[in-house]
Amino acid sequence: MSSETASSNGTLLKVDNLEKHFPIRRGILWEKTVGAVKAVDGVSFAVAEGETLGLVGESGSGKSTTGYCILQLVKPTSGSINFMGKELTELGREDLRRMRREMQIVFQDPYASLDPRMTVGGIVAEPLEVHGIGTRRSRGEQVRKLLDIVGFNPNFTNRYPHEFSGGQRQRIGVARALALNPKLIVCDEPVSALDVSIQAQILNLLKDLQRDFGLTYLFISHDLAVVRTMSDRIAVMNQGKLVEVGTAEQVYHEPKDEYTKALFAAVPVPDPHRQRERKAERARLRAESRAESGDGAVTA
Amino acid sequence: MALVEVNDLKTHFFTREGVVQAVDGISFALEKGKTLGIVGESGCGKSVTALSIMGLIPKPPAKIVGGEVLFDGKDLTKLSEHEMQHIRGNEVAMIFQDPMTSLNPTLKIGTQITETILAHRDVSKQQARKRAVELLQEVGIPRAAERLDDYPHRFSGGMRQRVMIAIALSCSPRLLIADEPTTALDVTIQAQILDLLDQLRQEHDMAMILITHDMGVVAETADDVIIMYAGQIVEQASGYELFDNPEHPYTEALLGALPQLEGDEREIREGRLTAIPGRPPDLVNPPEACRFAARCPYSDSGDNCSTVEPQLREIRPGHWVRTAHPASERSGERQTVNA
Ligand SMILES: Nc1ncnc2c1ncn2[C@@H]1O[C@H](COP(=O)(O)OP(=O)(O)OP(=O)(O)O)[C@@H](O)[C@H]1O
Numbered sequence: 001m002s003s004e005t006a007s008s009n010g011t012l013l014k015v016d017n018l019e020k021h022f023p024i025r026r027g028i029l030w031e032k033t034v035g036a037v038k039a040v041d042g043v044s045f046a047v048a049e050g051e052t053l054g055l056v057g058e059s060g061s062g063k064s065t066t067g068y069c070i071l072q073l074v075k076p077t078s079g080s081i082n083f084m085g086k087e088l089t090e091l092g093r094e095d096l097r098r099m100r101r102e103m104q105i106v107f108q109d110p111y112a113s114l115d116p117r118m119t120v121g122g123i124v125a126e127p128l129e130v131h132g133i134g135t136r137r138s139r140g141e142q143v144r145k146l147l148d149i150v151g152f153n154p155n156f157t158n159r160y161p162h163e164f165s166g167g168q169r170q171r172i173g174v175a176r177a178l179a180l181n182p183k184l185i186v187c188d189e190p191v192s193a194l195d196v197s198i199q200a201q202i203l204n205l206l207k208d209l210q211r212d213f214g215l216t217y218l219f220i221s222h223d224l225a226v227v228r229t230m231s232d233r234i235a236v237m238n239q240g241k242l243v244e245v246g247t248a249e250q251v252y253h254e255p256k257d258e259y260t261k262a263l264f265a266a267v268p269v270p271d272p273h274r275q276r277e278r279k280a281e282r283a284r285l286r287a288e289s290r291a292e293s294g295d296g297a298v299t300a
Numbered sequence: 301m302a303l304v305e306v307n308d309l310k311t312h313f314f315t316r317e318g319v320v321q322a323v324d325g326i327s328f329a330l331e332k333g334k335t336l337g338i339v340g341e342s343g344c345g346k347s348v349t350a351l352s353i354m355g356l357i358p359k360p361p362a363k364i365v366g367g368e369v370l371f372d373g374k375d376l377t378k379l380s381e382h383e384m385q386h387i388r389g390n391e392v393a394m395i396f397q398d399p400m401t402s403l404n405p406t407l408k409i410g411t412q413i414t415e416t417i418l419a420h421r422d423v424s425k426q427q428a429r430k431r432a433v434e435l436l437q438e439v440g441i442p443r444a445a446e447r448l449d450d451y452p453h454r455f456s457g458g459m460r461q462r463v464m465i466a467i468a469l470s471c472s473p474r475l476l477i478a479d480e481p482t483t484a485l486d487v488t489i490q491a492q493i494l495d496l497l498d499q500l501r502q503e504h505d506m507a508m509i510l511i512t513h514d515m516g517v518v519a520e521t522a523d524d525v526i527i528m529y530a531g532q533i534v535e536q537a538s539g540y541e542l543f544d545n546p547e548h549p550y551t552e553a554l555l556g557a558l559p560q561l562e563g564d565e566r567e568i569r570e571g572r573l574t575a576i577p578g579r580p581p582d583l584v585n586p587p588e589a590c591r592f593a594a595r596c597p598y599s600d601s602g603d604n605c606s607t608v609e610p611q612l613r614e615i616r617p618g619h620w621v622r623t624a625h626p627a628s629e630r631s632g633e634r635q636t637v638n639a
C-alpha cells in the first residue's frame with residue numbers, strides 16, 4: 001500500500017491534543033498525590049483508512065499509553081479521539097462495546113498476552129463469543145479459518161499456548177485480533193520478543209493481511225528498521241510529545257527534529273562499511289548537540 | 301600466540317529429557333585488542349559458550365565434555381575453582397545481559413565496586429574507594445564521587461550498564477566478555493555504550509568477545525565474526541568478509557530477514573522479508589548430518605545433506621563455512637525461500 005492510495009482514502013482515526021497523566025503517589029499510610037507523569041502530553045495525528053502509521057520512540061516515551069488511550073483501555077486525561085466519525089471519549093458503555101469490534105490490539109509479549117488456561121481455539125473464539133457472533137459451531141469453523149489465514153495449523157485448536165513457540169503464539173494473537181474483522185489494529189511491539197527469522201514471518205503476515213483485508217495499522221515499535229518496513233508514515237514520540245510526523249521517506253531522509261536525527265543515527269545497520277560512516281556521523285551529531293547545550297555530561 | 305584460543309569446546313547439559321548439546325565443538329582464536337562478535341538466534345549456545353570460558357556453567361547439569369579454553373596458553377577448563385576465581389577477577393571479566401538483575405539492589409553502587417576491587421587487589425578501603433570514583437568517571441558517570449552512595453534503583457538502565465562495565469574493568473582484565481550488553485537498552489544509549497566499550501578496548505588493549513543477536517551491532521564492533529546455529533559454528537570470517545560475501549545459506553537468510561533501515565522507499569515498504577521457515581532443531585537429538593538442512597533452501601538438490609555431516613572448511617583464507625552449499629559454489633539460479 002503506497003502513501004498516495006492511503007491518503008486518498010478517508011480518515012479513519014483522528015487524535016487531537018491527547019493527554020494522559022498518571023498520578024505520582026507517595027507515602028505509606030496516607031498516600032498523597034505529589035505530582036503527575038505526563039505519559040502522553042498533547043498528541044495529535046490522523047490515520048487514513050488502509051494506512052499504516054508507525055509510532056516510534058524510546059522506552060517510556062508514551063507509545064503504548066497512546067495506543068491504550070485510542071482503544072479506551074485507559075481513560076485519557078483530556079483530548080479527543082475520533083474513530084469512524086465517532087468521538088470515543090464521549091461514548092457510553094454499550095456504544096463503546098460496539099465500536100470495540102472495529103479496533104483490536106496485538107501485544108508485544110506472546111508469552112504474557114495469551115491466557116495460559118485457555119485452549120488456542122478458545123482464545124481465538126473469545127471475541128466472537130463476547131460479541132455474541134454466530135453459533136458455537138459456526139464459531140468453530142470461523143476459528144479454523146482464522147488460524148489458517150495466519151499460518152497456524154487449525155488442527156491444534158485444542159492445545160494450549162505454552163505448547164507453541166513465540167512466533168506461533170504471536171500468530172494466535174493475530175488470529176484473535178482478526179476475529180471480529182476490525183478496521184484498525186494497534187500493533188504494540190508485535191515482534192520485539194521474537195528472533196529475526198520469526199520476526200520476518202510475522203511482519204510478512206501483517207503486510208499480507210493488510211493487503212488482503214484493507215486493514216489500518218497503528219504500528220508501535222522502538223525498532224526503526226521494523227517501523228520503516230511497515231509504515232507509510234512515521235510519528236516520532238519523545239517524552240510524551242510527538243516531535244515529528246511525516247511520510248517514512250521524509251522522516252528518514254529529512255528529519256526536521258534534532259531528536260529524530262539522533263534516533264535514526266543511533267541505529268546500527270548490518271553493513272560494516274556503511275556503519276563506519278554512520279558511526280562517524282553519529283559522533284559528529286553528538287559533538288554538535290554537546291556544543292549547543294554547552295555541557296559534556298552524559299545522561300544515559 | 302593468540303591471547304585466547306578455544307579448541308573444539310563442547311558443553312552439554314545432562315537433563316532428564318536427555319543430553320542437551322548446547323555447545324558442540326566451538327573453536328576460535330582472539331588476539332589482544334581485537335573484538336570477536338558471536339551472533340545467532342535465541343538458544344544457539346552463545347551464553348553457554350561465554351559461561352564455559354568463564355568457568356561459570358551450572359554444574360550439574362552442565363559439563364564441559366570436550367575441548368580446551370587456552371588463555372595465555374593456560375587451559376582454563378583444567379583449573380580448580382579457586383584458581384578460576386583468581387583468573388575471573390584479574391584477567392577475564394564478563395558483563396551480563398540484564399543490568400537490572402546483575403547489580404545487587406540492596407547495596408550501594410560504591411560498595412559493589414569497592415568489594416570487587418578489595419577481593420582482587422591488595423589495597424586499603426580508601427584506595428579502593430578512590431579507584432571506584434576513577435572507574436565511574438572513566439565510564440562517563442557525572443559527579444562520580446557523590447554517586448557512590450546511591451543505590452542501583454536511582455540509576456537508569458544505561459547508567460547501570462555503565463556501572464557493570466566499571467565493575468568488569470575494575471581489575472583491568474585482558475579479556476572482556478560482553479553478553480548482549482545493550483539488548484535491554486534504547487538505541488541512543490546502546491550507541492553510547494558501544495562507543496564506550498570501543499574506547500576502553502583501545503585504551504587498555506583489551507580483547508573483547510561481544511555476544512549479540514543484532515547484526516547491526518556486530519557490523520559496527522567486530523573485527524571477526526562467528527555465526528552460531530544449534531550449538532555449532534556455521535560461518536566464521538572477518539567482519540567485512542562476512543557481510544560482503546556471506547557463504548552459508550543461514551547467514552544469507554539471516555541477513556535477508558532483516559528489515560532495512562536504508563534503501564529505496566518503495567522496495568522497503570512493499571517488499572517482503574526473507575523469512576526462514578521452521579525453527580532450529582532440538583539440541584537433545586540434533587540431526588545427525590547438517591543441522592540446518594531442514595530449513596535450507598538448497599538441501600534437497602540431490603545431495604547428501606541429511607546423511608553426511610558437513611565439516612567447517614576454509615573456503616577462502618580466513619573464511620570458514622559449514623555447509624554443502626556455500627554461495628560461491630552454487631550453480632544456476634538462486635532459489636528463494638518462502639515462509
Ligand atoms: N499505569 C501507569 N501508572 C503510572 N505510570 C505509568 C503507567 N503506565 C505508563 N506509565 C508511565 O508513562 C510513561 C509512558 O509509558 P509507556 O508505557 O506508554 O511508554 P512506551 O513508549 O510504550 O515505552 P516502552 O518502549 O518501554 O514500551 C512512562 O514514564 C511510564 O512509566
Ligand SMILES: Nc1ncnc2c1ncn2[C@@H]1O[C@H](COP(=O)(O)OP(=O)(O)OP(=O)(O)O)[C@@H](O)[C@H]1O
Nearest residue numbers: 313315320322341342343344345346347348349583
Ligand atoms: N540449565 C539448562 N538446562 C538445560 N538446557 C539448558 C540450560 N541452560 C541452557 N540450556 C540450553 O542450552 C542451549 C543454549 O543456550 P544459551 O543460553 O547459550 O543460548 P543463547 O544463544 O545465549 O540464547 P539467547 O539469545 O536466548 O540468550 C539452549 O538450547 C538452552 O535450552
Ligand SMILES: [Mg+2]
Nearest residue numbers: 063064065188
Ligand atoms: Mg510500550
Ligand SMILES: [Mg+2]
Nearest residue numbers: 346347348479
Ligand atoms: Mg544468551
